[in-house]
Amino acid sequence: MKNWFSRAVLTAATTLALTANAFAFEPEATECIAPAAAGGGWDFTCRQVGKVLQDLKLIKGTMQVTNLAGGGGGVAYSEVVAKRNDSNDLIVAASSSTSTRLAQGAYPGNTADQVRWIASIGADYGIIAVAKGSPINTLPELMEKIKADPKSVSIAGGSAVGGWDHLKVLIAAKKAGVEDVRKIKYVAFDGGGEAVTQLLAGSVQAFTGDASEAKGFVDSGDIKVIAVLAPERMSGDFAQFPTAREQGIDAIGANWRGFYAPGGMNDEAYNYWVDAVGKVYESPEWKQIMEQSGLAPLDKRGPDFDAFVKESITEIQTISREIGLVK
Structure with a gap:
């Protein structure tokens, strides 16, 4: 009986510890990089999701939006990989354009494995x-x-x-x-x-x-x-x-919109952002924004989103190779 009680106490303590660790991360100075000038799709993604994150009180204060244009998103990608790799407060807007350019080698020296793919927010x-x-x-x-x-x-x-x-x-x-x-x-x-x-x-x-x-x-x-x-x-x-x-033609062409994070982001922060973006997606506020902007449902999160992006890259590489864009 004593051993059973001890094991029960240990199990409860472990559960509490895991729960605490799951919510241990709290973002401070949050930032979203839009890899293009103001007014485009990536800028829209950062600003609208940032606003809903604030409205839902998932972040403290306002999310800073940084427009970092150049190279079809390549300048921002290189910046995150080379200089912001360990930032836990940073997310970056992405879309099918991102996966297309990665597939075609348009971000020289960079690959999809250098970042962490968070979630989609529609397509x-x-x-x-x-x-x-x-x-x-x-x-x-x-x-x-x-x-x-x-x-x-x-x-x-x-x-x-x-x-x-x-x-x-x-x-x-x-x-x-x-x-x-x-x-x-x-x-x-x-x-x-x-x-x-x-x-x-x-x-x-x-x-x-x-x-x-x-x-x-x-x-x-x-x-x-x-x-x-x-x-x-x-x-x-x-x-x-x-x-x-x-x-009878099983073709899907989704211009998805979502986010990636620095590759060195720790698991607690990554899990937090996956959960937070997921809560944005599920919110009435975001459903209204989707309807107003013409976005269709696409709900991929964490490992599922990672697999989705990489499968897309593989498919695009295959077709790009066939038409001579990729060796």
Whole structure:
């Protein structure tokens, strides 16, 4: 009996100690780096999440937002790895652009393993669309035309060759069984709006972009969305459009938004930030921001988010290698 009692006391004490350690970290001077100038997606991510963290009293005072532009996020990434590696109060905004550049070696000397991936806070899912008068009505129809004669189909997007808009359509084509995705004609424009304008002018046959940038053209009835690159149908205005998966093409194209932390951040701080960003994601305040900004659900945290990012990098590397962007 005495031994049993002693073991019970020891177990209780251990549990209390573990619980205390789990909440031992309390952030002080919190900071979020937005790896671009003010006004962009990374800046939005830092400022909006920082505000909700403050509103929910998960941090003390206001979170400092530092805009550190350059190299498509590479300047900030190198700064964190080389100079801020042991900071426990620092988080950095990231997105699919981050994983794309890591996959293509655009951050020289840096890899995904040098930081700790915290969590996602939503996603802007990709779409593939045609003009309202196009005879093409489904994604398989578009892919069959590409297979039959790749030169007959030009697809416009708002990113450079090898950028995320380009890669989204290549992911779909690869899943559809297009043998040589290098033959796909992708035409790069300076932003999704210009790409859609060229679609409506008849200069190209299809458009690849994000749901948020296409919403205005959907509302006006100028374009016909033939596939949403989401795991399941979206809500709201896009609920009427089928996913690629529904049409037998298992392609997901999520422009995710989330955070990474310095690689040397200790476990207590890392667990704190994973939990805190998770609480932001679950809050009514964030749900409202998601609805207002067109973000769709994507809830990945801690190890799950780490695996998600690295799987994305591997997929992008494979496709980038096929089109000659990565050796």
